[in-house]
Amino acid sequence: MYKFLELTASGYMTRNVRTVKRDLDMLALSEMFERDDFNSYPVEDDGQVVGIVTKFDILKCFAFTPNQMLPRYHELMSRKIGDVMTPEFIYVSPDTRLTRVLQIMVEHRIRSIIVLDSAQRLVGIIAREDVIKALKATAGE
Structure with a gap:
């Protein structure tokens, strides 16, 4: 178990990451989630990560509000990722220790x-x- 204390993100991260663009619509995103079985995608713009979009972001679109008790599926699913993504995201570097990664995951x-x-x-x-x-x-160990 002591060996875990020395491990870093680079040894266990997925390197071949699928990303999405801001102008992709929610319907296409939901199909990607089904196909890839991922929980989130980084949102890229000109080679820079500008946000993250998760399955939870899709669910948030359907939350009831006082002025919209029955969300319209097709209308909401035509929205763009840029409208629903989280632009402030937590990230780590390849040399971040897994103990810190674990702590961040639990805290947030x-x-x-x-x-x-x-x-x-x-x-x-x-x-x-x-x-x-x-x-x-x-x-x-």
């Missing part, structure tokens, strides 16, 4: 964290499953 109740290099370029994403895999791999 998030499923995955974007990994950016020193030039703020996307180099990976690390998910809960990745941290669990690292914990399991070091359990016998």
Whole structure:
């Protein structure tokens, strides 16, 4: 278990990350979520990460409000990712220790964290499953 204390995000992150653009509509996004079985996608614009969009962002579109008790599915699903994404997102670097990644996930109740290099370029994403895999791999030590 002590070995876990030394591990960093770079050893367990997914490097080949699928991203989306701001102008993609919610219907296409929901189809991507179904196909890929991901919980979130980084939103990229000109090679820079400008936000993150999650399955929860789709659900938030359908929340009842006093002036809209029955959301219209097709109208909401034609909205663009740029309208619903979270522009303020938490990220780590490849050399961030997994202990810190775990702490961030628990504190903020998030499923995955974007990994950016020193030039703020996307180099990976690390998910809960990745941290669990690292914990399991070091359990016998």
